[in-house]
Amino acid sequence: MFLNLYRLKIPYKVKRLYFSNSSTPAEILSKNLTRVNNIRFYNSSKLVWVEIPDVDFSIKPYQAKNYLLDKFEVIDESQDPILFVKTLYNYVKKQFIDKGYYFKRRSIFISNEDKFCLNTNKDINAHVSYKIKLYKLNGKYYFSILPRFTFLSKDPALYSRIKSAYLLNIKTGKTFLYVSGEDEKIKIKVDDEIVTVKNNDIYYFNFSSTEAKELGFSKELPQIYKNLNMIYSNMEKKLSFLNNVIEVDIPYKILQKDIKKPKITYIFKNGISENKKDIFKFSFYKPPKKLNIAFLFSSKKQVKSLYPVLKSTFNSKNSLFYIALNQLGIKNITNVRFEKNPINKKAIFFYDPDTLTIKDREFLSNKSYKIITIVVLDEHVGNIDNLLKNAPDNLIIVPILKNNLLKIKPYIFKSYIYKLLLFCTDSMPFLLKNLDLRRKILYVGIDLSHDTYNRKTHLAISAVTNFGNIIYLSRYRNLMLNEKLELEILEKEYVRLMDKYKEKTNSYPEIVFIIRDGVFLEDIKVVENILNMIEVKYVLAEVNKNSNINSCLNLKENIIRLEKNSFVYFPSSYNHQKGVEINIIRNCTDYSFEKIAEHIYGLTKINPPSPFSERRLPYPLYIVNKVALSDYEWKIYVPIGKDKIYNFIR
Numbered sequence: 001m002f003l004n005l006y007r008l009k010i011p012y013k014v015k016r017l018y019f020s021n022s023s024t025p026a027e028i029l030s031k032n033l034t035r036v037n038n039i040r041f042y043n044s045s046k047l048v049w050v051e052i053p054d055v056d057f058s059i060k061p062y063q064a065k066n067y068l069l070d071k072f073e074v075i076d077e078s079q080d081p082i083l084f085v086k087t088l089y090n091y092v093k094k095q096f097i098d099k100g101y102y103f104k105r106r107s108i109f110i111s112n113e114d115k116f117c118l119n120t121n122k123d124i125n126a127h128v129s130y131k132i133k134l135y136k137l138n139g140k141y142y143f144s145i146l147p148r149f150t151f152l153s154k155d156p157a158l159y160s161r162i163k164s165a166y167l168l169n170i171k172t173g174k175t176f177l178y179v180s181g182e183d184e185k186i187k188i189k190v191d192d193e194i195v196t197v198k199n200n201d202i203y204y205f206n207f208s209s210t211e212a213k214e215l216g217f218s219k220e221l222p223q224i225y226k227n228l229n230m231i232y233s234n235m236e237k238k239l240s241f242l243n244n245v246i247e248v249d250i251p252y253k254i255l256q257k258d259i260k261k262p263k264i265t266y267i268f269k270n271g272i273s274e275n276k277k278d279i280f281k282f283s284f285y286k287p288p289k290k291l292n293i294a295f296l297f298s299s300k301k302q303v304k305s306l307y308p309v310l311k312s313t314f315n316s317k318n319s320l321f322y323i324a325l326n327q328l329g330i331k332n333i334t335n336v337r338f339e340k341n342p343i344n345k346k347a348i349f350f351y352d353p354d355t356l357t358i359k360d361r362e363f364l365s366n367k368s369y370k371i372i373t374i375v376v377l378d379e380h381v382g383n384i385d386n387l388l389k390n391a392p393d394n395l396i397i398v399p400i401l402k403n404n405l406l407k408i409k410p411y412i413f414k415s416y417i418y419k420l421l422l423f424c425t426d427s428m429p430f431l432l433k434n435l436d437l438r439r440k441i442l443y444v445g446i447d448l449s450h451d452t453y454n455r456k457t458h459l460a461i462s463a464v465t466n467f468g469n470i471i472y473l474s475r476y477r478n479l480m481l482n483e484k485l486e487l488e489i490l491e492k493e494y495v496r497l498m499d500k501y502k503e504k505t506n507s508y509p510e511i512v513f514i515i516r517d518g519v520f521l522e523d524i525k526v527v528e529n530i531l532n533m534i535e536v537k538y539v540l541a542e543v544n545k546n547s548n549i550n551s552c553l554n555l556k557e558n559i560i561r562l563e564k565n566s567f568v569y570f571p572s573s574y575n576h577q578k579g580v581e582i583n584i585i586r587n588c589t590d591y592s593f594e595k596i597a598e599h600i601y602g603l604t605k606i607n608p609p610s611p612f613s614e615r616r617l618p619y620p621l622y623i624v625n626k627v628a629l630s631d632y633e634w635k636i637y638v639p640i641g642k643d644k645i646y647n648f649i650r
Contacts, residue, residue, distance in 0.1 A: 001259065003551050003560070004232070005135060005142040005252035010245055011054040012077035012141065014087045019048040019067040029067070036060045039094040051087045055244055085134055092132060092143070092245065099241055103173040107132045110150045110170075114231075114238070117154060118224075120217040123162040124207060125154050126224055128231055130239070133548035137562050143246050144548040145239065147231040149224060151212070153205035158186055162215070164205035171202050178205070225576040232552035251551075258561040262598050264605055265433035269329055272433075277611045279429060280414065283329030284421060286428035290332040291325070291421070294364060294395075296375040298353040302402065306376065309405055313413075320410060324417040353378060356387035358395075365392030372420050375399045388632035396423045397636060415610035422607060423639045428468060434602040435466035442471075442501055442509040443603060444494075445620025447517040448485055449628040455481040459489065460624035463497040468606045468619070470640065471504055472497040475627050484521045491530045498534050511589050513539045515600065517621045520585060528586065539596055540586035545617055547579035555579075559597055567597040571604055572614045580616055607639065 019041075021029050030043035033050070037060050041050045048067075050057075054074070059065060077084040089107060097103060102110040114128035129150040135142045153160035157167055158181050166175045167188055176188035186197045197203055212218040231238075236249045243249075266273050268282030295310075297303045303310075314321045325333060349360040358364065364371060373395045375387065384399060391397055398420055404412065421427050431437060442463055449458045457479040463472035474493055479486070502508050512531070519542055520527070531538045547568055555570040556577050562568060565584040570577050582597050589596070603618035615622055626634040 001254040001551065001553055001555070002251040003144075003254060003549055004146060005137070005144050005549065006246045006248055006250065007252070008088070008141040008143065008245065009247050012084060013054040014051050014075045014077075014080070014084055015054055015057075016049055016051050016073040016075065017057075018069040018071045019050075019064070020046065020069055021048075021067045033059070033064060037094065038097040039090055051083065051090070053087055053091050053245065055091070088134060088141075088143075088245075089132075092242065095241055095245070096130075102127075102168075102170040104129075104150065104168060105173045105175070108148075108150065108173075110152070111238075118151075118217050118220055120220045121162065121215060123154050123160060124151055124215070124217065126151055131548055135549070135562075137566075142252060143242075144550075145235065145248075146548045146550055147228050147235065151207040151217075153207075155204075156201050157181060157203045157205050158184060158200040160205055162205065164207050164211055166206050166208075167203045168206040169202055170204060175206055176203075222575060228576060229552045254560055260559045260561075260594065260598070261557055262434060262559065262601060264602070266605075267431040267433055276430065276605070276608065279418070279611050280324070280327040283327065284427055285430045286426070287329035288421060288424035288427040290369075291330050291424065292367075292369050292371045293333070293420075294349055294371050294373045296349050296351045296358065296373055298351060298376065298378055302376060302378060303348055306402065306405060309408070313405070313408065320408070320413050321417065324414050325421075328418065328421055330421065351375065351387065356381070356384060357390050358387070358392075361390070361392060364395060367394055370394050370396060370425055372396050372398060372423065374420075376405065377401050383633065384636070385630070385632040388635050398423060399636060411612055415612055418611055419609065425640075429607065431467060432602055432605055434605075435599060437466060439466070439511060440505065440507065440509045441466040441511045441513070441599075442497075443513045443515060443599075443618070443620045444497065445515050445517070445618065445622075445624045446485065446490075447621065447624035447628050448483075450481060450483075452481070454478075457481050458628045459485065460628035461493050461497070462620045462623040462627070463501065464603075464606065464620045464623070465501075465509075469504075470623065470638070472500045473623065473627065473638075473640070487522060487526055487530065490522075490527070491533075494530055495533070498536075508534055508536055511537045511539070511591075513541065513596075513599065515603075515618060515620055516540075516542050517545065517617075517624065518542065519544075524585065537589040538586070539584065539589055539591070541596065541600060542581075542583040542585060543600065543618060543621060544581040544583070545621075547581045549579045549581065550577065559594075559601055561594070561597075565593050567593075569597070569601045569604075571616045573616075574613075578616065609637075 019029065026043040026046055026048050030041040030048045033041040033048065039050060041048050075083060093103060096109040100112055102112060104110060108129055108131045110127045110129045115125045118124045118126060127150045129148050131146045131148055133144045135144055152168065153162060163178065165178060167178045168175050176190060179187040179189055179194050186200050186203050187194055188197060207215065212221060239248050264274060266276050267285060268279055269285050269287070271278070271282035273282065313319050349364065351358050371394055375397055377399050380401065388397055400416060422429060435441065442465060445462045447460045451458065459476040459479060461474045462470060464470050476489065498508055520540065524540065527540065549568050556572045557570065559567055559569040567582045568579045569582065570579050582600050584593055584596055587593060587596060600618050603620065604615050606619040608615055617625065623638050626637045
């Protein structure tokens, strides 16, 4: 097996060449040389210099050689690794641009030759693109080259018949919010100002996966991405211009001993299986004792249009609804039939579709029990925060689109019923044998999200047991923008979540996994001092969900060791595979690094959104990703417990 990692074939050195021209100011000379050579030249008051890898460098124009001084420097990677990495990225960028590729930030290079228009929308082109990232594995440098597609308007933005929210400047690689294109002038938003661009022809609309759904080409994407294998096979030829720096013809070979496909074992109430779909055969490990259900509709007209399907789907004992509930172990169901209620004279409740407020709020809030509330939406609503904000505490909101009810498919409906039960406060779908259930283990997820536009940082922390229970959830919104976690907050939250665990189980956990979404930039020794306040074994691990490592081969459900303490796993997916990296920076347990990686991968299997789908991120990170950036919407993704742990959110 192979990965898309290609070894660097040049010495690990940087050459710094100096130039001077007495008749041209240094600033002007550096700008001219930068423009002509597609690599940055720096300048002081009198000198100009460029930093390049240890390769033959042909400077343009030819006359510029006359300005080259005998003075030069050679800096070894060991002396300045940051300079070495920066220089490599700059040089590879130059190589791509020299060959006519568009540059996009985050080292994405877009081919203007290898492109095709979409079948579903002829005004959009799919461009073959490559994202590059440098890795250092076991002391050696490798460039990861990841083929992908970038979707741009066929014509420059000013002439395009289709529009997007963002524009790509194909020269600078920056994207900007599109404002208007009237009077043959493109206007964009830069920071807080509206700016008219100088060159219309270098701005193209850039379409995201979200817009793919709105513009109707999302269904074409799986077919498009089937072409990735062909792109991989052509890479050696297409990217041969990188051969002076990278071994593009020799991908990184994975040794068999470094590949592990964990055997995932699900424990249900009535059986054990390696397939979570068997939950409909063996039922929930802990089904809710009673299911109370209410329906919220937008209008009487909506009820009338849905009445036949509601009656056949929910009322009959032989309906999909009852069959799925019985398969999952539910026997006691109330508030399902459409019969008159002595208090409000109806079993149908309504919400205002304009304000998303519940009209029968008082009647529902007076119930002493939790109610699974099926909210039927006429169409996709971008934000349902108002509905969630104003709902009584005893309502668990589970929305469904009207069209999904009208065109119901058995497996989709089964998934929906599973989700209803998942959100019941006393339920548990299954246990994972892989998470060492004989020991008391707590997994803590940390996510620090940054709003650079408003210069704010949002922090979210979750704690999940190896039985899949969420025991703690906390959030801090609108902190001062900071790449680092405030350690005072970490200390306070760590004590709180550990106390919460002790309150639930009468003792502290034996092992705590602290899993960070991204990189620990904080002083690790200080973090360890905080963890050592309570005597437990611990793991500190980083998870990178935006891994550039992949392969043309099927690696789904495999964990691959990259170094002693670093791994990449590939979750199962119906679409093209994506890797997630694990970097274990501290292991103060009796587990091996491999066992820790298996635990973190196993966390992707806890409480899946559906028995027919997979989650890419470990469950504690999935939770904080949802919680960090939304005020209320996270509640339709995260099943919160009966202890109202969400009240700890600030």
